[in-house]
Amino acid sequence: MGQTAGSLPLKRFVNSPGEIVAEALEGYLWTHPNVQLLEGYPEVKVLVSSTWQQNCGRVAVLSGGGSGHEPADAGMIGDGLLTAVVCGEIFASPSAFAVARALEEPA
Structure with a gap:
């Protein structure tokens, strides 16, 4: 029998705690065709607007942070908003490599 909270069984949305960030990002990508992942995923979790063009005369705006409230920053990718989002793990900053x-991609 599963764990209980009082007399009610606990239910979860999480398939696997180690895969929660990757699964959230993959679900986000299914519903946002104007966003893509950079090469290196899943070690490097960087989402970029697919409408961004290099040398277009505009400034790229990036944001990053832990993925405890995913897809918090990812939801702000688009024209006139964020160019890219660098995602860390749950409540942990992204790696320096990510x-x-x-920074290399939208330049």
Whole structure:
């Protein structure tokens, strides 16, 4: 029998705690065709607007942070908003490598 909280069984949305961030991002991508992942996923979790063009005369705006409230920043990717989002793990900053990868892409 499963765990209980009082007399009610606990239910979860999480298939696997180690895969929660990847699954959330993959679900987000299914519903947002104008966003894509950079090469290196799942170690590097960088979402980029697919409408961004290099050397377009506009400034790229990036954001990043832990993925405890995913897809918090990812929901703000689009024209006139964020260019890319660098996602860390649950409540943990993204790695320096992921940040560097994100900075290289939209330049």
